[in-house]
Amino acid sequence: MAGTELQSVQRGENPNDFKPMPTIGSGVHEIRVRTEVEHRVFYVAKFDEAVYVLHAFQK
Template identity: 65%
Template sequence: MKVLKFHGSALSDLRAFPHAARREAGYQLDKVQSGLMPSDWKPMPTIGIGVQEIRIRDEAGAFRVVYVAKFANAVHVLHCFQKKTQKTSSADLELAKKRYADLAKELGR
């Protein structure tokens, strides 16, 4: 099983999710750690190669967990946020891109 590594404020952002969304995010991340695919996800190639987004919907709204699992040692959680509109905000995309670029530098890729 791969370890989870949170980048920037991703862990505190995830902890700010409502209880049900937080539990669902944890369950889905556990699946990813075990090498399985989350129940509801989509690729995010605009952020980086191998980046995916877990999509969570509950009565409190829509929540997203952006991660990359292509590296052998860990699942890297880049960004967690509540989605307020149909389209993902450019600020959320840019933050995830920056964290992905920082991760790539850190890993020497």
């Protein structure tokens, strides 16, 4: 599920469930994946060449 959300970001689209995280850094967003277990992915997408995943974890 997180991979699909990151592909959306690569295409310039917004993920289904995300929010900006300015307390972590400028341009950082959080993807929230809600299944039986919740997962979070923090990424920066303000660079043309790539989407940079900063951290991913199970909540």
